[in-house]
Amino acid sequence: MLLALLLTYAGFTALCLSMPRHHAELLGAKPSTRRRQGLALAGWLLLALSLWAAVAASGWSFGLVDWFAVLMLSALALVLLLPYRPRLAMALAGLSLLASPVAAWAQC
Secondary structure, three states: OHHHHHHHHHHHHHHHHOOHHHHHHHHOOOOOHHHHHHHHHHHHHHHHHHHHHHHHHHHHHHHHHHHHHHHHHHHHHHHHHHHHOHHHHHHHHHHHHHHHHHHHHHHO
8 A cells, every 4th residue: 555655645746747847836937848758757657557456455446445445545645745845845845756666565
C-alpha cells in the first residue's frame, strides 16, 4: 500500500506540473509542449503503476478499494500543500520517487 501511495503522489504531481499555470508557479517558467506531454505521460504511467502495485499487494477486490483510498489521500495532500507549501509538495514528490524502489523491494 505504501508503494501505491508513493506512486500516486508522484503521478499527481507530474500531472499538476503538466499544466502551464502550476508549472510556472512551481518552477518559474512555462513548460514547452514537449515537456508538458512528457509530464502528462509520466503522470498517467505512475498512476497506472500505482494501480498495479495496489492490486499486486491485495488482489483485485481489496486492491481497487485500497487504490481509490490512496488516490484520494494523495490528491488531498497535494491540493492542501500546493497553495501553502509548494516547495514541500515538490520535495515530497521527489522523495516519493526515490523511496518507491525501496517500497517495491519491501513489498516483495
